[in-house]
Amino acid sequence: MASGEARRLIEEALREGRGRLLEHEALRLLELYGVPVPRYALARSREEAVEAARGIGGRVVLKVVSPEIVHKSDVGGVVVGVEPERVGEEYEVLLERVRRAAPGARIVGVLVQEMAPPGAVEVVVGGVRDPVFGPAVMFGLGGVFVELFRDVSFRVAPFPRGEALEMMREVRAYRLLQGYRGKPPRDLEALADIVMAAQRIMMDNPEISEMDINPVMSYPKGALAVDARFILKPPEG
Ligand SMILES: Nc1ncnc2c1ncn2[C@@H]1O[C@H](COP(=O)(O)OP(=O)(O)OP(=O)(O)O)[C@@H](O)[C@H]1O
Numbered sequence: 001m002a003s004g005e006a007r008r009l010i011e012e013a014l015r016e017g018r019g020r021l022l023e024h025e026a027l028r029l030l031e032l033y034g035v036p037v038p039r040y041a042l043a044r045s046r047e048e049a050v051e052a053a054r055g056i057g058g059r060v061v062l063k064v065v066s067p068e069i070v071h072k073s074d075v076g077g078v079v080v081g082v083e084p085e086r087v088g089e090e091y092e093v094l095l096e097r098v099r100r101a102a103p104g105a106r107i108v109g110v111l112v113q114e115m116a117p118p119g120a121v122e123v124v125v126g127g128v129r130d131p132v133f134g135p136a137v138m139f140g141l142g143g144v145f146v147e148l149f150r151d152v153s154f155r156v157a158p159f160p161r162g163e164a165l166e167m168m169r170e171v172r173a174y175r176l177l178q179g180y181r182g183k184p185p186r187d188l189e190a191l192a193d194i195v196m197a198a199q200r201i202m203m204d205n206p207e208i209s210e211m212d213i214n215p216v217m218s219y220p221k222g223a224l225a226v227d228a229r230f231i232l233k234p235p236e237g
């Protein structure tokens with residue numbers, strides 16, 4: 001049961017000829033499926049960025065939003081831990097850096113996002129659509145574990161919640177979730193909720209050919225999705 005708003009987000013992006021959701025749309029889609037995300041707002045001017053940061057309170061993250069920029073950090077488009085009084089200045093500096101690194105990219109605005117609490121283990125929850133098996137969901141630990149070691153597990157949807165927990169136990173980096181070197185174990189139920197949400201997102205919305213929530217910040221209690229990509233393809237295309 002996809003919400004009307006989720007369908008509208010996807011249909012509008014496709015109508016505009018976009019092959020993916022913008023950052024703020026992606027976060028909204030996650031929210032609509034019950035995935036916890038830090039507070040955020042899209043700012044289209046320096047003033048709006050300052051205003052948004054004031055609303056959030058405390059230090060924030062700034063992220064460039066552009067249909068042409070997929071890897072924001074590669075073009076200097078992500079700044080974490082910006083002090084409230086530095087937001088206006090950092091907004092300008094970020095845009096200047098991105099314009100230099102990605103000339104010609106259309107910039108929609110800057111996402112102002114609440115800082116996730118420290119102490120997270122970063123994990124990745126993804127989705128792919130296989131022409132034969134249909135939607136499948138992926139789980140792995142963030143950074144080198146997924147990118148370098150391909151230490152991930154997969155399940156074809158639909159699968160029951162117990163399988164979501166089993167997917168976590170399957171990755172070699174599972175021990176990092178169990179607690180190590182005095183670090184407390186992670187809230188696996190909160191991660192299972194997100195795996196189950198990813199499954200529903202893939203099943204409800206056939207236009208999403210691929211998704212990844214990278215990273216999901218995993219804590220001893222709870223989890224937060226701070227960045228997500230949804231790749232869209234018109235059905236039959
Ligand atoms: N709200 C946040 N709170 C704390 N840390 C954050 C937050 N958002 C992002 N980060 C940190 O910054 C990193 C990069 O952010 P993000 O994933 O949004 O950008 P990205 O361009 O997609 O990065 P990449 O292309 O490297 O995946 C994250 O992996 C995370 O470590």
Ligand SMILES: [Mg+2]
Pocket residue numbers: 214215227228
């Ligand atoms: Mg990311």
